[in-house]
Amino acid sequence: MIxxxxxxxxxxxxxILMVLPREKEKLVKWFAFExxxxxxxxSIPLYTNFQAGGGxxxxxxxxxxxxxxxxxxxxxxxxxxxxVLLTTFLxxxxxxxxxxxxxxxxxxxxxxxLFLETAMLGVFVSxxxxxxxxxxxASLIPMALLIGRWGGKQRIYAATKFIIYTxxxxxxxxxxxxxxxxxGGQTSDLPTLVSVxxxxxxxxxxxxxxxxxxxxxxxxxxxxxxxxxxxxxxSAHVEAPTAxxxxxxxxxxxxxxxxxxxxxxxxxxxxxxxxxxxxxxxSVIGILYGALVAVxxxxxxxxxxxxxxxxxxxxxxxxxxxxxxxxxxxxxQMVNHGLSTGMLFFLVGVLYEQRHxxxxxxxxxxxxxxxxxxxFFILAAFSSVGLPGLNGFVGEFLILLGTFSINPTAAAxxxxxxxLAAWYLLTAVRKVLFGPFNPANNQLVDMNGRELxxxxxxxxxxxxxxxxxxxxxxxxxxxxxxxxxxxxTATSIAEH
Amino acid sequence: MPIEFPDLNLISVSPFLFLLAAVVxxxxxDIFLTDKSVLGYVSVCGLLGTTMPCLVLLxxxxxxxxxxxxxxxxxxxxxxxxxxxxxxxxxxxxxxxxDDRNMQEGEYYILLMLSTMGMMLMAGATDLIVVFLGLEIMxxxxxxxxxxNRQQISSGEAGLKYFLLGAFASAFFLYGxxxxxxxxxxxxxxxxxxxxxxxxxxxQKDPIALVGLALLLIxxxxxxxxxxxxxxxxxxxxxxxxxxxxxxxxxxxAAGFASLVRLxxxxxxxxxxxxxxxxxxxxxxxxxxxxxxxxxxxxDVKRMLAYSSIAHxxxxxxxxxxxxxSPTAAVxxxxxxxxxxxxxxxxxxxxxxxxxxxxxIGSSIEEYVGLSTRQPLLALAMLFFMFxxxxxxxxxxxxxxxxxxxAAVEAGFSWLAVLGMLNSAISAFYYLGIVVQMxxxxxxxxxxxxxxxxxxxAPITVAIAVxxxxxxxxxxxxxPLVNLTALGIFG
Numbered sequence: 001m002i003x004x005x006x007x008x009x010x011x012x013x014x015x016i017l018m019v020l021p022r023e024k025e026k027l028v029k030w031f032a033f034e035x036x037x038x039x040x041x042x043s044i045p046l047y048t049n050f051q052a053g054g055g056x057x058x059x060x061x062x063x064x065x066x067x068x069x070x071x072x073x074x075x076x077x078x079x080x081x082x083x084v085l086l087t088t089f090l091x092x093x094x095x096x097x098x099x100x101x102x103x104x105x106x107x108x109x110x111x112x113x114l115f116l117e118t119a120m121l122g123v124f125v126s127x128x129x130x131x132x133x134x135x136x137x138a139s140l141i142p143m144a145l146l147i148g149r150w151g152g153k154q155r156i157y158a159a160t161k162f163i164i165y166t167x168x169x170x171x172x173x174x175x176x177x178x179x180x181x182x183x184g185g186q187t188s189d190l191p192t193l194v195s196v197x198x199x200x201x202x203x204x205x206x207x208x209x210x211x212x213x214x215x216x217x218x219x220x221x222x223x224x225x226x227x228x229x230x231x232x233x234x235s236a237h238v239e240a241p242t243a244x245x246x247x248x249x250x251x252x253x254x255x256x257x258x259x260x261x262x263x264x265x266x267x268x269x270x271x272x273x274x275x276x277x278x279x280x281x282x283s284v285i286g287i288l289y290g291a292l293v294a295v296x297x298x299x300x301x302x303x304x305x306x307x308x309x310x311x312x313x314x315x316x317x318x319x320x321x322x323x324x325x326x327x328x329x330x331x332x333q334m335v336n337h338g339l340s341t342g343m344l345f346f347l348v349g350v351l352y353e354q355r356h357x358x359x360x361x362x363x364x365x366x367x368x369x370x371x372x373x374x375x376f377f378i379l380a381a382f383s384s385v386g387l388p389g390l391n392g393f394v395g396e397f398l399i400l401l402g403t404f405s406i407n408p409t410a411a412a413x414x415x416x417x418x419x420l421a422a423w424y425l426l427t428a429v430r431k432v433l434f435g436p437f438n439p440a441n442n443q444l445v446d447m448n449g450r451e452l453x454x455x456x457x458x459x460x461x462x463x464x465x466x467x468x469x470x471x472x473x474x475x476x477x478x479x480x481x482x483x484x485x486x487x488x489t490a491t492s493i494a495e496h
Numbered sequence: 497m498p499i500e501f502p503d504l505n506l507i508s509v510s511p512f513l514f515l516l517a518a519v520v521x522x523x524x525x526d527i528f529l530t531d532k533s534v535l536g537y538v539s540v541c542g543l544l545g546t547t548m549p550c551l552v553l554l555x556x557x558x559x560x561x562x563x564x565x566x567x568x569x570x571x572x573x574x575x576x577x578x579x580x581x582x583x584x585x586x587x588x589x590x591x592x593x594x595d596d597r598n599m600q601e602g603e604y605y606i607l608l609m610l611s612t613m614g615m616m617l618m619a620g621a622t623d624l625i626v627v628f629l630g631l632e633i634m635x636x637x638x639x640x641x642x643x644x645n646r647q648q649i650s651s652g653e654a655g656l657k658y659f660l661l662g663a664f665a666s667a668f669f670l671y672g673x674x675x676x677x678x679x680x681x682x683x684x685x686x687x688x689x690x691x692x693x694x695x696x697x698x699x700q701k702d703p704i705a706l707v708g709l710a711l712l713l714i715x716x717x718x719x720x721x722x723x724x725x726x727x728x729x730x731x732x733x734x735x736x737x738x739x740x741x742x743x744x745x746x747x748x749x750a751a752g753f754a755s756l757v758r759l760x761x762x763x764x765x766x767x768x769x770x771x772x773x774x775x776x777x778x779x780x781x782x783x784x785x786x787x788x789x790x791x792x793x794x795x796d797v798k799r800m801l802a803y804s805s806i807a808h809x810x811x812x813x814x815x816x817x818x819x820x821x822s823p824t825a826a827v828x829x830x831x832x833x834x835x836x837x838x839x840x841x842x843x844x845x846x847x848x849x850x851x852x853x854x855x856x857i858g859s860s861i862e863e864y865v866g867l868s869t870r871q872p873l874l875a876l877a878m879l880f881f882m883f884x885x886x887x888x889x890x891x892x893x894x895x896x897x898x899x900x901x902x903a904a905v906e907a908g909f910s911w912l913a914v915l916g917m918l919n920s921a922i923s924a925f926y927y928l929g930i931v932v933q934m935x936x937x938x939x940x941x942x943x944x945x946x947x948x949x950x951x952x953x954a955p956i957t958v959a960i961a962v963x964x965x966x967x968x969x970x971x972x973x974x975x976p977l978v979n980l981t982a983l984g985i986f987g
Contacts, residue, residue, distance in 0.1 A: 064973075064975065065974060065975050065978050066975065067975075067978055067979060067982055068978060105869070108868075108872075130898070133889065134889040134890050134894070137888050137889045137894070138888070138889055138890050140888065141883060141888065144928075145931075145935055145936075148932060148935060148936035149935050149936050155936065156932050156936050156937065159932070159936060160925070160928060160932065163924060163928055164921065164924055164925060164928075167886075167888070167920070167921045167924045168918065168921040171914070171917035171918050171920060171921045172914050172917065172918075174897075174898070174901065174917055175901060175905060175910055175913045175914045175917055178898075178901060178902045178905040178910075178913065179905050179910055181902070182902070182905055182906055
């Protein structure tokens with residue numbers, strides 16, 4: 001029941017929000033935040049009651065379209081547990097962070113945030129191919145509207161590009177899903193398909209498999225975004241309102257990497273080995289390219305956006321590193337990236353709200369003016385860079401470790417990405433916080449209580465993950481071990 | 497020798513009799529009543545009443561009646577329901593639309609209902625002559641409906657254009673019927689099908705029959721607005737009163753497909769299928785792509801919807817291609833798609849009808865700027881229709897595409913399904929364009945927009961509410977519609 005409740009609360013909350021009186025802005029804000037907060041609190045038992053290695057848990061299965069064998073089948077395992085928690089957490093953070101930034105059409109804005117939460121959670125909990133597709137595509141609509149309605153100057157271009165890119169990427173996936181549905185005996189139930197599809201020995205199926213895998217990966221790679229499909233991301237990020245960026249970077253991009261592990265790999269495990277070289281190469285290029293482009297940005301938000309391309313490259317590298325360590329680290333890195341990038345976007349938003357600019361040249365030396373902000377900004381940058389003791393280190397280090405044992409060349413190149421990350425993030429810190437004081441910032445005010453709550457809750461989690469990664473790994477590892485062995489078995493069968 | 501009374505299975509034609517009775521009642525009332533909008537409400541009652549015998553027939557489908565001229569099997573009855581829903585929604589739109597323009601006439605409703613009857617006849621016909629009869633009853637009424645706005649010269653142009661090109665198409669169709677009769681010796685669908693089975697190797701290569709089939713396909717392609725027989729569509733759709741456009745965009749298309757699918761399954765099945773399969777696959781590709789690309793360039797929403805309706809005919813043709821190899825999935829898919837298309841497309845035209853300026857035909861995309869702040873519910877409904885037409889879940893249009901493309905995949909036409917999906921992505925561009933205007937642009941960026949909220953009449957509000965709710969609710973829970981269309985099997 002708990003998962004359905006998680007999906008329903010934001011949905012119902014959004015509908016109630018639509019009928020609240022428009023003038024009562026405070027009520028609208030509080031209501032939206034409380035809904036998201038309640039949802040987060042309800043999601044916590046998922047963690048405490050989760051049995052490591054227990055397979056799919058909190059499962060619900062209800063016939064949805066019985067004659068077509070499509071069911072409402074939801075549940076979570078080690079792969080999705082933390083992403084569900086991340087979603088409920090960041091949704092609450094995102095809503096809280098927009099209280100002062102959003103000044104018009106509050107009802108619609110918060111309703112869309114809540115709709116988006118339902119759609120994203122739906123992707124993470126779906127265990128049915130078409131239920132998943134429904135949530136996957138449905139998540140486009142609120143995000144596009146958030147960017148397009150409350151975004152910056154180029155918002156319409158960014159929103160259109162976002163939706164067209166993602167739709168075009170997902171188009172072949174639906175057909176591939178239909179092919180899998182047909183071959184799997186007209187069922188879209190994921191556990192059934194995962195057990196049936198890899199056993200099919202029909203030569204036509206074996207020939208099809210790589211292309212089906214490709215169609216799935218294409219859809220997911222656009223979302224990640226994997227180089228060279230990343231061009232929608234910077235414009236979407238730059239134009240999106242702060243909360244939109246937090247959700248976009250924090251959760252939405254993870255839909256892609258998560259779905260690779262949940263759908264593409266287990267459905268077509270034999271095809272993984274064939275595509276691994278390409279995917280690893282692209283993710284390494286993404287790591288280096290994203291980092292190099294981030295180095296030369298003069299806009300803070302753009303810098304963070306390109307750093308996302310690099311960090312997401314690490315996650316894809318981990319997924320296709322070919323071993324369990326890399327996969328576990330990829331899952332944890334998804335959470336890490338959500339927290340640290342979410343925090344960076346939030347902090348950029350704090351500045352932007354006051355100065356309405358994000359250019360480095362407009363800032364400088366503001367640490368003395370806003371010391372609390374400065375401290376958080378430095379911590380967020382450290383977390384993103386991967387400083388030991390903070391969360392980013394755990395993920396990236398283990399991804400490199402996992403990759404190194406199997407593909408040392410890729411790992412070596414990717415390591416440069418970390419160096420570059422230190423370069424561009426510390427440069428950003430220097431340009432914003434240090435150096436000669438820019439008098440334009442004289443009116444700058446430090447963070448208020450609400451902003452402090454947001455930043456603190458984010459940074460605490462960064463430390464927790466950084467210091468006690470086993471709290472997560474013990475729940476993630478069994479799931480990734482299954483996934484890794486699935487690939488190994490399928491690969492060895494295919495070779496014989 | 498006793499005179500044998502012909503078998504007049506009245507039950508299987510009961511929907512026609514109901515509808516005809518309603519038409520006669522309206523004709524009589526038209527003489528006495530001065531307030532013509534009452535006739536609209538009466539016709540809504542008549543159309544809804546006609547669903548009763550349809551539902552009865554759905555439970556107990558009938559065998560062919562009238563010397564196998566007509567059959568009210570599950571397939572036909574589901575189509576009857578589609579036409580009746582189309583007609584009810586269009587009448588609701590017309591009630592408000594014609595009122596606003598002082599065009600309220602009894603003939604409008606009479607013609608609309610007769611046209612509906614023609615469509616139903618096409619769905620039930622099992623004889624090419626009856627198909628032709630239905631086609632003409634439907635079309636002639638539509639020609640007049642298209643030209644109904646006498647104050648507008650473009651409406652007259654629409655009617656004339658539709659009539660001239662429609663007459664050409666009818667001629668093609670009739671020529672095809674004649675050639676097939678010449679080759680097979682029958683106009684009955686079952687007998688034609690049987691003739692091909694007698695001596696498959698020679699009969700299925702019979703050139704006269706093949707040419708006949710090609711001519712029939714041209715006739716149907718014209719009616720469903722498939723490329724390259726689509727030239728009339730944009731002008732007619734734009735020029736006709738919007739309430740009539742809504743009706744013909746769904747009804748005529750559905751009727752064309754109803755008859756085409758029956759013809760292909762009953763008469764031209766088997767080995768023969770490969771001949772027309774490729775032909776229709778090509779037709780599907782050019783229709784989808786042509787319609788979508790032309791729609792991209794439109795600045796007028798009504799015209800854009802006209803081109804998009806061409807693209808939708810293309811998606812449906814993908815389903816037709818799948819018929820020989822996966823008949824159940826394909827036929828159910830086509831039925832489901834048309835059912836969903838009925839709701840979303842008529843809904844979209846209803847919104848266009850609301851926003852259309854009184855003195856002009858069609859509405860520029862600028863009219864939609866900032867609609868979400870002026871009239872949030874109307875904008876929300878239009879958002880539903882646009883995303884549904886794109887085929888994005890959780891709207892009903894997604895399941896329509898799902899069904900059609902699944903049929904194509906089952907039939908081994910995955911590449912056609914991929915092309916169809918890519919076309920959906922193209923179509924996202926222009927459907928999204930409307931959403932952009934409504935939700936993302938603010939009125940101060942445009943100075944031509946009229947900012948006073950438009951008052952909606954009660955009937956059109958009902959139409960938009962019903963279509964909007966079905967679009968989202970059946971999108972979330974398509975099971976009832978899936979089960980209904982699963983009843984659409986050949987008798």
